[in-house]
Amino acid sequence: MKIGLRILLGYFLIVGLAAWFLLNVFVAEVKPGVRSTLEDTLVDTAELLAGVVAGDLRNGVPALANVENYARRNIEVKIGGVTKRKLDFRIYITDVHGVVIYDSANLALGQDYSRWNDVYLTLQGKYGARSTRSVDGDDRSTVMYVAAPVRDGDRIIGVLTVAKPIASVQAFVDRSQRKILQRGTLLLVLSLLIGLAFAWWLARALRQLMRYVADVEAGRKAVPPALGNNEIGTLAQALHAMRTRLEGKEYAEQLMHTLAHELKSPIAAIQGSAELLSEDMPREEFRHFLDNILSQNARQKQLIDKLLALVRVEQQQGLDAAEPLALDALLRQVVADAASQLQARAVQVQLDLPPAPLQVQGDGLLLRQALGNLLDNAIGFAPSGSTIRLALAGDGADAVISITDSGPGIPPYAAARLFERFYSLPRPGGAKSTGLGLPFVREVAALHGGSVSVTNAEEGGCRAALRLPLPLAL
Structure with missing residues (x-):
C-alpha cells in the first residue's frame, strides 16, 4: 500500500472515530437535555399554579375552572423551525389523601393517586415527579408529571401536578438530532476532502522526489524538484547536495586518471622530439621533429579544451537559459563553421530542410557545438569528393537532425563503445580524434531532453541522429 493511501486511511480513521464518538454523544444528549428543560419549565409552572389555587383549596373548592377552555384554543406558533398547533398541558389536583379532586382533562376525577410518585413524594415534603407511558412499550407515549405542594402556611393540604406529553417536544429532539447528523456528515465529508488534498500533496511531493532519485540512480540528468520550504523540500535539497558531493569526488578521481592516461602519449612524443632536437641534425629532420612537437602540443590543447567542455556539460543538470531556436538557421550556421574543413577534404554538404x-x-x-562535433566526425570519415547529407525532419513530438556520410561505417566491435570517453576509431589516413566529441553530444542531448544515436546507414556509411523534443502547442 502506498504511503499516501496509508496516511489518508489513518487520518480518516482518526477523524472518523472522533466524529462518530462526538456525534453519538451529542445525539444521545439531545433528548435528556430537552427533557431536563421541559422538567424545569413544569416545575416553575406547577409551583406557580400551586400558589394560585392554595386559597381556594383551603375552602375546599379548587380553582382553575377555566383551564378546560385552555386546551380548546386554536394556535399556530413556529418555534425553532417546528410549528406548534396544540396546547397539551394537563393539570390535576389531589387532596391531602392523594384523591384527585380536580382534573383539567376529566380523566381521573375521584381516583386515588396517592401511590404515584408525583403525589406520594410531594405529600412527604419531597420533590415529586414521574414519567409514565400511556401505551406500554411505546417510549413516544411517555408523559412527564411534575408536582408542587399546595400549602396552608407550613401545612400541605394538597398536591397540584402539571403533566405534559414528551411527544410534544419530540419534534424538537428529532430536529436537533437530524441537524447534528447532517452537520456531522458534512464535517466528515469536509475532513475526507481535506485528507484527500493533503494525501495528494504529500504523494505528489514524494513521487517527484522518487522520480529524482530514480533519475540519479539511472545516471540521467536530474534537477531536484521544487517542493517549497518544508521538510520534504529540505530533504530533496539535502539529497541533491549529498549527490553533488559524492559524484563530484568520484568524477574528479576518474577524470584525473583518464586525463593522465591520455596525456602520456603526447607528452612522451614531445619529450622524445625535444631530446632529439638537442643534437645536431639536418635541417629537414629538425623541421620534422619541430612539427611533431607543435602537433602534439596542439593535440594536448585540443584534448584539454574538449575535456573541459565535456566536464562542464556533464556536471550541468539543466539548461541555464533556454530560448527558442530556429533549427534551419542553426544548421546553416554549423555548415558555415565547417567550410574550411569541407574545402580541405573536398567534401560537400547536402542540406535537406522541411517546408x-x-x-x-x-x-x-x-x-x-554538438552538431559541429557530429559534422566533424562525418567529414573525417567521408571519402574525398563525397557528399554528406544533413537533414532536418519532424517525427511526432520530436525534431530529428541526421547527418549521413558514405564512409566505411562502424565496425561491429566498436558499436557498443562509441559513446565511451576517449574512445575513437582511426580515420582515413590514420588520424585519431580525442574521443570526447560523442560523449559531449550525448550530454548536450540529455540537457535538452533528447537523445543521440550513431548507426550504420542502410545505403552504406554512418548515420548520426540527434533527436530534440518540440515545444508543446498551446
Whole structure:
C-alpha cells in the first residue's frame, strides 16, 4: 500500500472515530437535555399554579375552572423551525389523601393517586415527579408529571401536578438530532476532502522526489524538484547536495586518471622530439621533429579544451537559459563553421530542410557545438569528393537532425563503445580524434531532453541522429 493511501486511511480513521464518538454523544444528549428543560419549565409552572389555587383549596373548592377552555384554543406558533398547533398541558389536583379532586382533562376525577410518585413524594415534603407511558412499550407515549405542594402556611393540604406529553417536544429532539447528523456528515465529508488534498500533496511531493532519485540512480540528468520550504523540500535539497558531493569526488578521481592516461602519449612524443632536437641534425629532420612537437602540443590543447567542455556539460543538470531556436538557421550556421574543413577534404554538404520551419527550446551555443562535433566526425570519415547529407525532419513530438556520410561505417566491435570517453576509431589516413566529441553530444542531448544515436546507414556509411523534443502547442 502506498504511503499516501496509508496516511489518508489513518487520518480518516482518526477523524472518523472522533466524529462518530462526538456525534453519538451529542445525539444521545439531545433528548435528556430537552427533557431536563421541559422538567424545569413544569416545575416553575406547577409551583406557580400551586400558589394560585392554595386559597381556594383551603375552602375546599379548587380553582382553575377555566383551564378546560385552555386546551380548546386554536394556535399556530413556529418555534425553532417546528410549528406548534396544540396546547397539551394537563393539570390535576389531589387532596391531602392523594384523591384527585380536580382534573383539567376529566380523566381521573375521584381516583386515588396517592401511590404515584408525583403525589406520594410531594405529600412527604419531597420533590415529586414521574414519567409514565400511556401505551406500554411505546417510549413516544411517555408523559412527564411534575408536582408542587399546595400549602396552608407550613401545612400541605394538597398536591397540584402539571403533566405534559414528551411527544410534544419530540419534534424538537428529532430536529436537533437530524441537524447534528447532517452537520456531522458534512464535517466528515469536509475532513475526507481535506485528507484527500493533503494525501495528494504529500504523494505528489514524494513521487517527484522518487522520480529524482530514480533519475540519479539511472545516471540521467536530474534537477531536484521544487517542493517549497518544508521538510520534504529540505530533504530533496539535502539529497541533491549529498549527490553533488559524492559524484563530484568520484568524477574528479576518474577524470584525473583518464586525463593522465591520455596525456602520456603526447607528452612522451614531445619529450622524445625535444631530446632529439638537442643534437645536431639536418635541417629537414629538425623541421620534422619541430612539427611533431607543435602537433602534439596542439593535440594536448585540443584534448584539454574538449575535456573541459565535456566536464562542464556533464556536471550541468539543466539548461541555464533556454530560448527558442530556429533549427534551419542553426544548421546553416554549423555548415558555415565547417567550410574550411569541407574545402580541405573536398567534401560537400547536402542540406535537406522541411517546408515548415521547426523550433526547439534550448541553448544555441551548446547545440551548435554538438552538431559541429557530429559534422566533424562525418567529414573525417567521408571519402574525398563525397557528399554528406544533413537533414532536418519532424517525427511526432520530436525534431530529428541526421547527418549521413558514405564512409566505411562502424565496425561491429566498436558499436557498443562509441559513446565511451576517449574512445575513437582511426580515420582515413590514420588520424585519431580525442574521443570526447560523442560523449559531449550525448550530454548536450540529455540537457535538452533528447537523445543521440550513431548507426550504420542502410545505403552504406554512418548515420548520426540527434533527436530534440518540440515545444508543446498551446
